[in-house]
Amino acid sequence: MIEFLKVRKSFGEKHVLRGVDLTVKAGEIMFIIGSSGAGKSVLVKHLVGLLRPDGGNIILDGKDITYLSERDFYDVRKRCAMVFQNSTLFDSMTLLDNVALPIRKHFSVSLEEARRRAVEKLALVGMEGQADRYPADFGDGMRKKVAIARALTLDPQFVIFDEPTTGIDPISAAIVDNLIRDLSVNLGVTSIVVSHDLRSIFGVADRIAMLYQGLFILDGPPQLYRETDHPIVRQFIDGQPDGPMEV
């Protein structure tokens, strides 16, 4: 279970998070939506210590991880994996070595054993056939699947997706959406997805929280978002150009 309590963060005079409260229960697929620049990615990066809040606390399974040192955050990151928007694979390595890297670093096992486990994880995302090829040979969808496989090597409880379907074609986006849903169903992984892709939001989310100007303005199941008459949420969900939402 993850709790954000009154988290505040600003860059100079740009106040991105103004005292955010959010609770994420185990096993659910939680979507954090909002306009670009609303602070979605900034919020989730606090969970893995890539950013430190100006105020408030972050509780992971009852333990306050707000002011941990970089060294202590390594244990948190083993339980909380993150997949970035551009799939950050290392171009100089094959797909296999990309996925084997964390295994090699964290489990004192031989290179062959690390590679064997890496093939297992690649099989989870259906990419075990292309293990020896390089990331540059693949489109966005495929590369994102390998990035997800790499994040799974540490068997995390939580997986954070930073705008997984932004800027990729519809078929790849659908592949990634299906994968996120399968992870939750088959492995019981709790997923936190930052997105503004409406098709992905209503296709996959168990629960949605909308961030607007540094605060959550709505939090609930997808059905709530179809019926709400909250003017800003309405404008966002229907994709209306005119309305109260400042962009």
Place this chain on the structure above:
Amino acid sequence: MTSVLANIGRRWLSLSEGVGQMTLLTLTTWWKFWTTAPDRIEFMRSLYKVGVQSFPIVVVTALLTGAIMVIQSGQLVAQYEAYGLLGWGAGYATLREVGPILIGLMFSGRVGANNTAELGTMRITEQIDALRALAIDPIPYLLVPRFFAIVSMMFLLTLVGNLMALVGGTITSQFLLQVDWRLFVWSLREYLHLSDLFNGLIKSVFFGIAIATVSNHFGYHTSGGAVGVGRAVNSSVVFSAVSIFVLDFVIGYFLP
């Protein structure tokens, strides 16, 4: 008036902040070298890349440097009819001064700039954050292998470079100055001492440390998209060049 002061103040602050960051990063790199087992694969890859990448450039530079030094001292020697001194005139300056500096500048251009560009790109495309998210400390994994690959390769390549420079000098003296190459080589052996060679090599090690520190720093702390990478590489080669000349003077002064 205040804007001028503010400008100087701001520049001074950002300069000192940069130097502070650089020292901190270097100390952590040194500390992590002793405390964590280096990544064998990444270390071999860095050695290979740094060494192979700069070998042709260093050889060409060294050959030309040797030739230039012989030409410059050739005129002086011709004036005094002291052809026997040609080897000393060219060789001394090459081994101690001009060789390490020019090879250092070439190395800073080829390897330093590339190292900053690569690390900068990894920072901009979030690959460094990805490493941290995989609970892998980027400093021992990325910076330590590059640091020691650059220092060791700079030393080895200066050694090879010095040899190439003398070869370049011998060829030029034979064909351009009509000074028989056997006389040139004799005067090299006669007047040059091992201390000259060591002086140059010690300088090259310090140059290597400067290039590694500066290029790692500017690469690792890149920000601002593609434009930021370009600016980082620019600062990296400029700071490397300045440190090469400053170190050259300091070492030359304290180590006759």
Place this chain on the structure above:
Amino acid sequence: MSAPAAQTPSSGPMSRSLAAVGGPLLMIGGELRDIFRMLFLTLYYLFRKPVRWRAVVEQGYEIGNRSLVFVTLVLGFLGMILIYQSAYQAQQIVGDLQLLGALFLQLLFREFAPTITALMIATRVGTGIAAEVGSMVVTEQVDALRMNNADPIQYLVVPRFVAGLVMTVVLSVFAVVVCFLAGMFVADRLFDVSPTTFFNTTLLTWGDLIAFLMKAFAYGIAVPVISAHAGLSAFGGSEGVGAATTKAVVNCSLAVVFLDFLLSGFAFVFLF
């Protein structure tokens, strides 16, 4: 630069080793051809088309101003170390330092001032131009220029070329002064050679001045063209800009050292 259609050679050891030699030569040949084509186009636009003089002044200020502190620092230390080494050595072998200043001044004009300044301008200005132009290519600003009837070479390269050439010559002269003064300082304080005896221009000949101008001029043409060419050849995202900037500093430095070799040889045979 469209790569020549590469027939795949039979992979015998002989042809592989030839390819290993041939490949880089072909590549260097291609680069040189492109750089000279760029030089020709730049000169064409310089003399045949209106030049944006306001941009030239801006670039001149940008190049000159930003390199001033850098050149002073570098040439200052160079002057000090050169005098320190040569005076120390001369004391042991020849024993008299009367001609120290005169020889140093001659060497400065002939060799060190133009070449080391050009290397520093290649480092500072060369990477700057490649980084700027490279990012404009990668963010498609160069395509936007071409869409609006502004040729990138005329709009971007010509001002940097004129400014680079002028500033290289100016900074080279400035370098001689800085280097000489630094040398004079060391000679006076450490080897008590009084400034009056140090400042001795008897050995200076017209040949030295011509060699100096020839080198400064050649470097002033080479550095801006080569770095602009490297910038314009950038492709891909931030990786492309990084590669272009690295290519600029390497190509410029190599060009300076190579030109130095050619011009020194030429000067030695004809001028001295």
Place this chain on the structure above:
Amino acid sequence: MIRFEGIRKRHGAEWVLDGVSFEVPAGSQLGLLGPGGAGKSLLLKMAAGLVRPDEGSVSVMGRDLAHLNEVEMAELRLNIGMLFQNYALFDFMTVEENIAFPLRQEGRLSEAEIAARVDSLLKEVDLPRAHKSYPNQLSGGMKKRVTFARAVARKPPIVFFDDPTAGLDPVTSSKIFRMLNHGRMHTETTSIIITHDILGLQGICDHFVLLDHGKLVLHGTREDFERSERRMVRQFWDGTSDE
């Protein structure tokens, strides 16, 4: 108006475009679809004369680009406006100067007329007070709107849009799509729009082209795509996948 015939282009070993032919009649708006790296942007740049195809021919307004020299090409380009994927805003110019640049280069209007045109354009993309700011001070959505204003500054008969809503949230995207539609009602512009946002495009484009691995999969109207039996077309249009 714009015709591609047998276009082929190699990138290293593989064919990014492998024999693509289609036509965009005058006054129509074409949606250009396809997975990333399928050569979509390349086709646009060929039609603007920025890139030459290895094989095949491109003709715009009835003139084959291969036969035009630099001067003729420059004249033709005055009829083409282009919104680039990476914004391509000149970062050393203010927003005002960026939008005025195409007008000044054309040299037809006086400075006063240019200033008036820039004001009306900025109002149209509802950035009325952004004249003096620099591109790096703007958000992604604002930069897209400035690039849009610059692309249509000369009221060109042909406008190309390279992924105008990439990475933008639904509200900002809808503002951009409204401008595309709004632009259309005003003048009989011919345009090609590259995007993955099929929902947004449906109200605007009369016909679509789907590219995959450098080959043309389908060129047709919205109905053709909805009725198509080909698995790849169905999945692309509805954004589904059976993996």
